[in-house]
Amino acid sequence: MLDATTKGLDARYFPLILDVLDQGVFTVDDNTCITSFNQSAERITGYTADEVIGTRCSEVFRTDHCSQVCPLRLSIASRRPSRNREILIRARDGHEVPISVSTAPLLTHGGKLLGGVEVFRDLTAIEDLKRRVDAQYRLSDIIGKSPAMRRIFDLLPLVAPSDSTVLVTGPSGTGKELIARTVHALSPRRKSPFVALNCAAIPETLLESELFGYKKGAFTDARKDKPGRIAAADGGTLFLDEIGDLPRLTQVKLLRFLQDRVYEPLGSNTSVRANVHVVAATNRDLLELVRAGSFREDLYFRLNVVQIEIPPLCQRVEDIPLLVNHYVRIFRESTGKTIQGFADDAMARLLGHPFPGNVRELENIVERAFILCQGDRIGVEHLPSSVLQSGTGTGASPVASSIAAAELG
Structure with a gap:
């Protein structure tokens, strides 16, 4: 049992003990007004204790959690502690600081609520380290550290500057469009359009006009000229998803475009030239489709200049x-x-x-x-x-x- 002198000594040196800690510590009353603020809290936030004592903590930390799910307010309301909540606060100079927060209510021995205490740790160095580690395992928005993904990471910067057609293969849901977008983002064309067309999502009767466009009068409802996806992608990248579902007639016209970079809109006899990098994708076995007679062999070889195969997860x-x-x-x-x-x-x-x-x-x-x-x-x-x-x-x-x-x- 501590005698009165020892208790007084503890109370007298308590603020000094808090200032030795490398974690921020502050206390609030039952109205969430700050009543103490240690030196590490000053260092992390940029505020001095004199500036914040008597101020509501939400006015100091300025985070969305203050008005929504504030851990400290929840601890005070529930009279239960919370541990290691990661949030972002805004320091005095305006920059965001990631912190890990633990909170607890302050209660007397009799159970009377005095307020709450929050202990927080600056995670800036840890987050920087995470970003450096993540950078080793990602390229643009593609993430992975498996040997297969590392090979793709090595290949994409070599493929992107080229105008050669790229064929991305892999099961559904593996991120083939993400690969195509990364090729575009790494290429000299990145400031020009990226235009995607899912060949399986458009009816066969409309696919040709959607891809190549049409002229006024080409069919009954063609009341004005409409450019196709190739024209929209001029100067940039055209992504043809589900290329294995392309109808045979459209395959012939696409083959000509890939060979000569010219095409004719529906209802026109005039060839149009377009500067487009084509990236195609499929989850089907195109060679099997070639053997079955539903996909042109010459188009397959024209598409398959560089193949990027994404393995299943x-x-x-x-x-x-x-x-x-x-x-x-x-x-x-x-x-x-x-x-x-x-x-x-x-x-x-x-x-x-x-x-x-x-x-x-x-x-x-x-x-x-x-x-x-x-x-x-x-x-x-x-x-x-x-x-x-x-x-x-x-x-x-x-x-x-x-x-x-x-x-x-």
């Missing part, structure tokens, strides 16, 4: 944690939730899932989990049944298990 399991962290950051910013990531067991389930829908399926899983999760970590209970049925702990492959152990510590 199940063949690059080591990319899953990187992609998960990427989507967590995106949805955290868009929803305002303070979710930090996936719990260990939930991540292990993801690593054991075959992902028939590939990256698109993974993005949907993270988005769904953000809707359901009300805490700081996404758990197994927030995963869809398709993942729970396939990603059992005992059913995960040895590769996935070793990756889970490495990623989750």
Whole structure:
């Protein structure tokens, strides 16, 4: 039991003890007005204690969480602590500072509420390190560290400056359009249009006019000239998705354009020249379509000058944690939730899932989990049944298990 002298000594030196800490610490009364502010809090925020004491903390930290889900106000209201919430605050000079926040209510021995205390840690150095690590595993918006993705990273800067046709292959949902956009972004054409056309989404009768355009009077409803996607992409990049679904007649006209860079709009006898870099994509086996007679062999070879093959996600399991962290950051910013990531067991389930829908399926899983999760970590209970049925702990492959152990510590 401490005697009165010792208690007085502790109280007298308490502010000095707080100033030794390298974490910011401040206290508020039950109206969230700041009552103390240590030296590390001054260093991180740029404000002095004299400037902020007596001011509401929301006026100092200026973050969206202050008016929405303020961790300190929640602790005071619920009389429960919260730990390690990551948020962005705005320092005195206006720049954003990432911090990790832990809060607790201040209560007397009798349970009377005095206010609250917040301890926060500057994450700037950690975030900088994360960005440097991320930079090793991403090119533009493409993310991955698997050998297959590293090969694509090495190939894209070589392909982008060329005008040669690129064929991107891979299962649905692997990000073929993202590859095409990256080729465009890395090319000298990046300031010119990127125009996409899904050959499977447009009826066969309309596809030719959509691609090449038409002249007034070309058909009954053609009351004025309309340029096609090729004209819209002039000077830039034309992305032809699902190229395997292109009708045979349109294949002939596209072949001529790829050979001579000229085309004729529907209803015109005059050739038009266009300066367009063509990137095509398909999830189908074009050689099999050639053998079946539904795809022209000469067009296949004209398209397949440079092929970029994207493997399914199940063949690059080591990319899953990187992609998960990427989507967590995106949805955290868009929803305002303070979710930090996936719990260990939930991540292990993801690593054991075959992902028939590939990256698109993974993005949907993270988005769904953000809707359901009300805490700081996404758990197994927030995963869809398709993942729970396939990603059992005992059913995960040895590769996935070793990756889970490495990623989750």
